[in-house]
Amino acid sequence: MAAHVPLPPGLPQLLKAGTKYFSGLQESLFSHITACRALAMCLRTSYGPLGHNKLVITHLGKALCTAHAGTILRELELENPVARMLGAASQAQEEETGDGANAVVLLAGALLDNAEKLLRAGLPVAAVRDGYDAACKEAVRLLPGLACHVLADLRDPAGVAGALRAAVGSKLFGYQDFLAELVARCCVAALSPEGTFEPNNVRLCKVPGGGVTDSCLLEGMVFCTEVESQVHQAHEARIAVYCCPFGLARSETKCMVLFQGAAEMRAYGDAEEALLGRRVRAIAEEGASVVVVGGRVDPLALQYADQLGLMVVRLSSRLELQCLCRAVGAVPLASLVPPPPGAIGHCQRVYLSEIGSTAVVVFRQDGGACPVATILLRGATHELLCSLEEAVTDGLNTYKALVSDRRLLPGAGAAEMALAVRLATLGTYLPSLEQYGILEFAQALKTLPAALAENAGLPVNETMAALEALHQLGTATAGLAGRHSAGTRDTDGQTRTCLRGKGLPPAGTPPPPRAGTLTPLPPRAQTPTSPPLLAGTRSQDLDPPPAC
Numbered sequence: 271m272a273a274h275v276p277l278p279p280g281l282p283q284l285l286k287a288g289t290k291y292f293s294g295l296q297e298s299l300f301s302h303i304t305a306c307r308a309l310a311m312c313l314r315t316s317y318g319p320l321g322h323n324k325l326v327i328t329h330l331g332k333a334l335c336t337a338h339a340g341t342i343l344r345e346l347e348l349e350n351p352v353a354r355m356l357g358a359a360s361q362a363q364e365e366e367t368g369d370g371a372n373a374v375v376l377l378a379g380a381l382l383d384n385a386e387k388l389l390r391a392g393l394p395v396a397a398v399r400d401g402y403d404a405a406c407k408e409a410v411r412l413l414p415g416l417a418c419h420v421l422a423d424l425r426d427p428a429g430v431a432g433a434l435r436a437a438v439g440s441k442l443f444g445y446q447d448f449l450a451e452l453v454a455r456c457c458v459a460a461l462s463p464e465g466t467f468e469p470n471n472v473r474l475c476k477v478p479g480g481g482v483t484d485s486c487l488l489e490g491m492v493f494c495t496e497v498e499s500q501v502h503q504a505h506e507a508r509i510a511v512y513c514c515p516f517g518l519a520r521s522e523t524k525c526m527v528l529f530q531g532a533a534e535m536r537a538y539g540d541a542e543e544a545l546l547g548r549r550v551r552a553i554a555e556e557g558a559s560v561v562v563v564g565g566r567v568d569p570l571a572l573q574y575a576d577q578l579g580l581m582v583v584r585l586s587s588r589l590e591l592q593c594l595c596r597a598v599g600a601v602p603l604a605s606l607v608p609p610p611p612g613a614i615g616h617c618q619r620v621y622l623s624e625i626g627s628t629a630v631v632v633f634r635q636d637g638g639a640c641p642v643a644t645i646l647l648r649g650a651t652h653e654l655l656c657s658l659e660e661a662v663t664d665g666l667n668t669y670k671a672l673v674s675d676r677r678l679l680p681g682a683g684a685a686e687m688a689l690a691v692r693l694a695t696l697g698t699y700l701p702s703l704e705q706y707g708i709l710e711f712a713q714a715l716k717t718l719p720a721a722l723a724e725n726a727g728l729p730v731n732e733t734m735a736a737l738e739a740l741h742q743l744g745t746a747t748a749g750l751a752g753r754h755s756a757g758t759r760d761t762d763g764q765t766r767t768c769l770r771g772k773g774l775p776p777a778g779t780p781p782p783p784r785a786g787t788l789t790p791l792p793p794r795a796q797t798p799t800s801p802p803l804l805a806g807t808r809s810q811d812l813d814p815p816p817a818c
């Protein structure tokens with residue numbers, strides 16, 4: 271007989287056998303911080319435009335090669351509860367803004383790492399928490415004052431392309447100019463007359479083959495599918511959309527039909543055929559010339575459709591059906607009934623085409639009447655197409671964010687460094703215990719430009735010191751400058767993105783600086799005509815507060 275093992279007194283006695291119970295800083299805090307640090311270290315090398323791709327093998331054995339933090343986090347099966355919370359926070363950020371998932375994990379990882387240092391040094395948890403709270407509030411207060419540009423017109427493709435360049439470039443570096451211009455045209459086309467933008471109104475259609483620069487914008491929709499019927503095109507098409515199979519509905523429950531003889535069986539089959547024929551004919555009589563279905567296509571129904579000159583297209587995804595309904599103004603029907611007049615959509619041209627060697631069906635509305643636009647993505651490999659999709663999705667989400675707030679912050683680590691410098695000044699002058707938390711918060715912010723520099727192959731210590739010096743001197747827009755060129759200037763003279771790759775110098779770029787050096791950029795010019803950014807703080811307001 272097994273010996274009875276007594277449980278330790280206290281809480282474990284109240285819990286079910288096998289329940290794990292942790293207590294104390296070491297067990298309940300530091301072990302979780304170690305897990306979060308490991309997660310941040312894992313994603314750190316994928317941060318920024320020169321971040322590395324990760325090869326992730328999913329539980330189904332599928333290999334994904336991506337630098338997109340959201341995708342990596344979705345596939346990592348995290349067990350540690352705090353690391354899972356961090357993953358959830360990062361995914362919440364992605365759902366809310368469509369980007370910045372990696373930045374959330376890196377910043378949170380650095381904050382936890384620095385908190386551990388303070389706790390090990392003997393600071394109470396409450397003091398660290400208060401310090402972080404104060405620093406966070408101050409950072410939120412300072413951010414509006416760091417905005418370096420306001421997008422004047424959401425319908426100006428050139429201005430929008432400038433604002434989207436960094437977002438699309440961080441996933442597919444080297445193609446940012448081409449892609450930003452493509453996404454900008456698409457966003458402007460999909461912007462509603464009321465000024466709202468819904469990223470779902472832009473469809474991405476990945477067609478393997480060709481090069482990235484063969485990607486293009488199509489007004490209307492493109493689906494990678496074949497036409498089922500023998501009719502392959504329709505002009506001024508009236509479209510009926512069914513989210514059910516194109517045929518008679520089959521019952522889910524098993525049933526038995528007993529026939530008395532062959533004649534009865536034939537009569538049953540004939541009645542079924544006649545019913546199907548009547549239904550397809552009724553659809554044609556209501557004026558539909560194209561039928562789009564979301565389920566299987568019955569060969570007999572297809573034969574009737576061919577006789578009546580109907581074009582039949584099958585779409586396998588419900589999302590695609592919904593999107594098509596929005597684009598052509600159709601109402602999806604749940605059973606094969608004649609479409610009521612208000613449920614029929616309209617499209618100028620529907621036709622079967624071929625891109626590369628992939629068959630596609632195009633629903634085209636010429637003249638800007640279509641609220642949905644499609645970006646046709648081309649690329650030689652599946653991985654390249656996925657990176658392209660991530661880059662374009664980031665661009666679309668950035669445009670959505672711009673529709674609600676047109677202000678832009680300087681990139682390439684400039685905003686993070688500007689905040690870090692200001693918070694460090696605040697922390698230095700604060701007499702209470704909070705100052706340690708504030709100083710560590712400032713240090714944590716520097717992790718983001720440091721990760722950018724490391725992934726770009728720059729000497730991290732020198733680069734960070736030079737960048738910090740520039741910010742100390744008041745250049746709030748200074749970001750990381752790569753080996754190959756200085757910062758780029760937009761038409762308004764502001765610096766937005768400062769890390770550029772080989773062979774991409776913009777016209778009129780000054781000669782490249784020495785490897786690993788930073789080029790000082792002029793301070794922000796506040797023109798009297800420029801609208802006030804916000805009733806927020808400007809850099810000159812951020813002098814050290816008077817010592818109390």
Ligand SMILES: Nc1ncnc2c1ncn2[C@@H]1O[C@H](COP(=O)(O)OP(=O)(O)OP(=O)(O)O)[C@@H](O)[C@H]1O
Pocket residue numbers: 316317318319321337338339340369370371372373374436437439440441664680681682683722750767768769770
């Ligand atoms: N051309 C560039 N030069 C310098 N920095 C850049 C450039 N393009 C983007 N960045 C910087 O890269 C960072 C964004 O990188 P990335 O898109 O990998 O991060 P994320 O958005 O947090 O991650 P994810 O897109 O995986 O969710 C930003 O700090 C941005 O300023």
